[in-house]
Amino acid sequence: MLNLVKPEEIDFDNLGFAYIATKTMFWATHDGTKWTDGELRPFGTFEINPAACILNYGQGVFEGMKAQRTKQNELVLFRPLENAIRCKESCERLCIPPYDPQKFVYWVKQVVKANADYVPPYGKGALYIRPIIFGSGPILGVAPAPSYTMIIFVIPVGPYFKEGFNPIKLEISKKYHRAAPKGTGNIKYVGNYAGTMLPSEETHAAGFAQIIYLDAAEEKYIEEVGTANFFCVVDGILLTPQLGSILPGVTRKSVIELARDQLGMSVEERNVRYEEVFKASEVFCTGTAAVVTPIGSIMFEGKQYIFNDFKVGEITQKLYDLLTEIQLQERDDPYGWVENVND
Numbered sequence: 251m252l253n254l255v256k257p258e259e260i261d262f263d264n265l266g267f268a269y270i271a272t273k274t275m276f277w278a279t280h281d282g283t284k285w286t287d288g289e290l291r292p293f294g295t296f297e298i299n300p301a302a303c304i305l306n307y308g309q310g311v312f313e314g315m316k317a318q319r320t321k322q323n324e325l326v327l328f329r330p331l332e333n334a335i336r337c338k339e340s341c342e343r344l345c346i347p348p349y350d351p352q353k354f355v356y357w358v359k360q361v362v363k364a365n366a367d368y369v370p371p372y373g374k375g376a377l378y379i380r381p382i383i384f385g386s387g388p389i390l391g392v393a394p395a396p397s398y399t400m401i402i403f404v405i406p407v408g409p410y411f412k413e414g415f416n417p418i419k420l421e422i423s424k425k426y427h428r429a430a431p432k433g434t435g436n437i438k439y440v441g442n443y444a445g446t447m448l449p450s451e452e453t454h455a456a457g458f459a460q461i462i463y464l465d466a467a468e469e470k471y472i473e474e475v476g477t478a479n480f481f482c483v484v485d486g487i488l489l490t491p492q493l494g495s496i497l498p499g500v501t502r503k504s505v506i507e508l509a510r511d512q513l514g515m516s517v518e519e520r521n522v523r524y525e526e527v528f529k530a531s532e533v534f535c536t537g538t539a540a541v542v543t544p545i546g547s548i549m550f551e552g553k554q555y556i557f558n559d560f561k562v563g564e565i566t567q568k569l570y571d572l573l574t575e576i577q578l579q580e581r582d583d584p585y586g587w588v589e590n591v592n593d
């Protein structure tokens with residue numbers, strides 16, 4: 251079931267975050283010696299050996315980025331080289347031959363251009379870009395695959411804030427951990443995500459949007475929110491968990507820079523104890539999909555902590571505006587973060 255949809259059949263006013271097949275994907279293979287140049291192909295299914303390393307031992311990584319249409323009808327990407335470099339680092343941790351970051355960015359642009367009709371109109375969402383690299387060759391013993399496949403496909407998605415920019419309710423859980431210290435939490439390893447599905451289902455059933463995971467060693471410090479990085483404002487200082495077992499988000503890194511340079515805030519990347527968060531004036535999380543999402547309340551051990559009266563905080567709003575205006579070329583981009591797909 252490909253569910254191929256023509257661009258003119260898409261209802262761009264009612265897009266969510268669901269699978270839709272688009273026209274064209276990128277395809278490259280590695281034969282154990284080197285990557286092929288790669289090519290654009292019609293989006294479609296492919297055959298795979300049952301003994302493929304990805305199926306048996308999960309040797310695979312992914313990335314997540316987006317292309318947006320500006321008011322001037324240009325198609326732009328946000329810091330694509332950051333994703334390309336992170337992908338290389340993810341590959342290295344899993345003994346996957348890394349793909350050249352410059353070529354990665356080149357092919358991301360080609361895939362977006364080939365699917366330009368699927369990029370939602372200005373303000374109606376984005377074209378979500380999903381690069382994947384996995385051990386497709388057969389192997390029986392636990393060892394790196396003899397060969398690899400890389401694919402980049404794209405799916406149009408709606409705006410994250412359909413009903414406006416509203417704070418979400420979260421829950422701190424001690425029932426599950428996301429990532430072990432010195433494990434694979436810091437890379438976009440496919441195996442990190444299946445284990446978060448049951449915790450997500452349970453927290454949804456309890457009325458929360460997501461779980462906030464604590465550090466697995468001591469259960470004292472905030473790690474992150476499912477698929478978004480965590481921030482809070484305490485006594486005017488922006489706090490965010492230091493890198494380690496969390497995923498080094500491109501949005502996280504950008505928000506830290508914006509808070510320091512544009513808002514003149516002090517930002518501390520360090521262990522953030524969960525008790526500190528309870529007295530925060532603002533709390534939010536960041537990611538490619540989540541952008542900057544305000545957190546209105548956090549439930550912990552039967553008690554609900556509410557932030558800024560469940561309203562969007564001033565700093566959260568400013569960071570959201572700065573980030574989205576830069577992303578859509580509606581304000582100066584002093585960092586050169588935004589790239590046109592035709593560049």
Ligand SMILES: *Cc1c(COP(=O)(O)O)cnc(C)c1O
Pocket residue numbers: 314438474476477478479497498499500501502536537538539
């Ligand atoms: C992708 C991801 C993020 C956000 O990273 P961005 O680069 O900002 O999109 C945060 N946490 C996890 C676990 C992720 O997989």
